[in-house]
Amino acid sequence: MKKVLVVDDEESIVTLLSFHLEKAGYEVAAVMDGLSAYEKASSSNYDFIILDLMLPKMDGIEVCKKIRQEQIDVPIIMLTAKDDQIEKVLGLELGADDYMTKPFSPRELLARMKAISRRGRKSNEQEVKQSDIKVGDLLIYPDRYEAWRKGVLLELTPKEFELLVYMAQRLNRTLSREQLLEAVWNYDFSGDTRIVDVHISHLREKIESKDDTNKFIKTVRGFGYKLEG
Structure with a gap:
């Protein structure tokens, strides 16, 4: 069973995402602040991290930065309530794989997770040397x-x-x-x-x-x- 870490300080969103992810067959762990998210990501292996941008103790940008600095290659999808390109760009530049603007549908989130997983499998399966x-x-x-x-x-x-x-x-x-x-x-x-x-x-x-x-x-x-x- 694939493991997902959900990080959001809104309990309603954590509950909603946990319900749909578990229904889709994922094992879900959830925390509500950035420091706990970083500690969880550093000490456990996850297949995905769903990471809110605005968090107490440590924001999502900093969490993403620290995770990538430790060479943790877990796919990260950032959530933001802001329609602010600068914040999204920062997340992507620091190593997030995708972003979604709230409100969003859990169905779309699952589709994006599926796409990222499929792409990862293709990369692992294709070992043919590409020309310079x-x-x-x-x-x-x-x-x-x-x-x-x-x-x-x-x-x-x-x-x-x-x-x-x-x-x-x-x-x-x-x-x-x-x-x-x-x-x-x-x-x-x-x-x-x-x-x-x-x-x-x-x-x-x-x-x-x-x-x-x-x-x-x-x-x-x-x-x-x-x-x-």
Whole structure:
């Protein structure tokens, strides 16, 4: 049975999520503050952490940061009552796998968890070596999870790296937001494509510089993006 840690300071949400997760076959542990969440995550193995942003003692951003600093590779889905892109971006940049804005349906949460699990299984099953990729002075090594530019190793989050590899393998092709969402996040429903825009924005900041005359990532207005080389 897969184990899930639910972290939220609203008892009604903890009760609701616990009911639906247990009904779906998960074993649920729940805490209501960030410090307890960090201690639980550090001392026990979980298959998922559902982590609220606004928590007493330690907020969700700090919990996520500390978990990733300890190399704990559990999937994290952040919950936020704010419609604030900055908070969401911080969570994603620090290693959260996804975010959901309250109110949300437990059914959608379960669908996102299923998508993350399916993607993890595919990654473990696929051991075929991928060819290294060169786009201008950008060097990408899929099997080493490394990207270099001008001799500098780029500090990319796992999702940013997956997004870069996917686009580089389809160089000069226009890719829709929905296509990128399906490919990189593996959603099998109509997901929130803003998560794609957030990652594209930060990927641009890391692979492009202000003095570049030609940019790697081009926005195709009303449709999506393409990586040019």
